[in-house]
Amino acid sequence: MTQPTLEQIRQAPKVLLHDHLDGGLRTGTIIDLARESGYDKLPSNDPANLAQWFQEASDSGSLERYLETFAHTVGVMQSREALIRCAAECAEDLAADGVVYAEVRYAPELHTSNGLTLDEVVTAVNEGFRLGSEGRGIRVGTLLTAMRHQARSMEIAELAVRYRDVGVVGFDIAGAEAGYPPTRHLDAFEYLQRENAHFTIHAGEGFGLPSIWQAIQWCGADRLGHGVRIIDDIAVAADGEAKLGRLAAYVRDKRIPLEMAPTSNLQTGAAASIAEHPIGLLRRLYFRVTVNTDNRLMSATSVSQEFDKLVQAFGYDWDDLQWFTVNAMKSAFIPFDERLALINGVIKPGFAQLKWRA
Ligand SMILES: O=c1[nH]cnc2c1ncn2[C@H]1C[C@H](O)[C@@H](CO)O1
Numbered sequence: 001m002t003q004p005t006l007e008q009i010r011q012a013p014k015v016l017l018h019d020h021l022d023g024g025l026r027t028g029t030i031i032d033l034a035r036e037s038g039y040d041k042l043p044s045n046d047p048a049n050l051a052q053w054f055q056e057a058s059d060s061g062s063l064e065r066y067l068e069t070f071a072h073t074v075g076v077m078q079s080r081e082a083l084i085r086c087a088a089e090c091a092e093d094l095a096a097d098g099v100v101y102a103e104v105r106y107a108p109e110l111h112t113s114n115g116l117t118l119d120e121v122v123t124a125v126n127e128g129f130r131l132g133s134e135g136r137g138i139r140v141g142t143l144l145t146a147m148r149h150q151a152r153s154m155e156i157a158e159l160a161v162r163y164r165d166v167g168v169v170g171f172d173i174a175g176a177e178a179g180y181p182p183t184r185h186l187d188a189f190e191y192l193q194r195e196n197a198h199f200t201i202h203a204g205e206g207f208g209l210p211s212i213w214q215a216i217q218w219c220g221a222d223r224l225g226h227g228v229r230i231i232d233d234i235a236v237a238a239d240g241e242a243k244l245g246r247l248a249a250y251v252r253d254k255r256i257p258l259e260m261a262p263t264s265n266l267q268t269g270a271a272a273s274i275a276e277h278p279i280g281l282l283r284r285l286y287f288r289v290t291v292n293t294d295n296r297l298m299s300a301t302s303v304s305q306e307f308d309k310l311v312q313a314f315g316y317d318w319d320d321l322q323w324f325t326v327n328a329m330k331s332a333f334i335p336f337d338e339r340l341a342l343i344n345g346v347i348k349p350g351f352a353q354l355k356w357r358a
């Protein structure tokens, strides 16, 4: 079987679990919204230059510096109309890339500086996703993110529960990881567990094993955002045999999904190159790995491009790409029967057709 090309990968039905709404804006839209709202801090008013600026500014090797670029996207996402437009375009762009199911996250608390309430933010984003998804063969659910350096996680968790039957499928915490352990937000996670709600935690990206351990064993995370540093708990002998520490074994045994985003991980310094990215080893060891974009604007990427980079680096074939995709669909926060319907009715037939043509 020949290696999948980028063009063929675009045709495959794909699933995306980790994508930030404020990390995926079109540069033309940022420029339009800045003009309309009087935001005058953009580093460029030319779409191509601005795209290049975002990518280069995100290439620092530090998560903290990477996060500074979001000031410009969040800065223009402060009205109902702007949020509707950004969410609708996000759904359109993902659908155009062949994504059939996506969970897109954003932090409602970052969109209230011009007076929107948290509820107004959520209803605007929901409306945008409804408009952008209609008739495009994509389903989008949202995750509400609380910023880990702030103290609003309980409020955001309550918001996520309130809107769980209308667009919101889960909760997350994001932002600088070092110095802000997940246990700072333990009350929010305990509340979500009592409510039978789903959540993921950014962990093992800007900080190591203690963050992953807390996210799982103290906070009860269903999934890990990135989780790349779980590699620190795996020793590989010269003959290639891997020995898992207790935490890594737990993550694998419990089938805890890892939301990996290779390009983003290079930019924040969590991995040195695609070829050396832990995803290669973790896939070989059958961890429940999924492939994600994180921030399509900052990383100038798409799910198809992330897959393509992995195909180039690790020689993955259609079976590998289907395995990642089914992993992601199994790990989604929508009900089991709906996940199964997408796996059997959309993903497997879609891949079967591509394999048959190849
Ligand atoms: O990769 C990330 N790690 C931690 N925080 C992140 C990452 N990507 C985006 N964020 C932050 C910045 C955004 O403003 C926020 C909500 O989407 O989440």
Ligand SMILES: [Zn+2]
Residues within 6 Å of the ligand: 018, 020, 174, 202, 225, 294
């Ligand atoms: Zn992220």
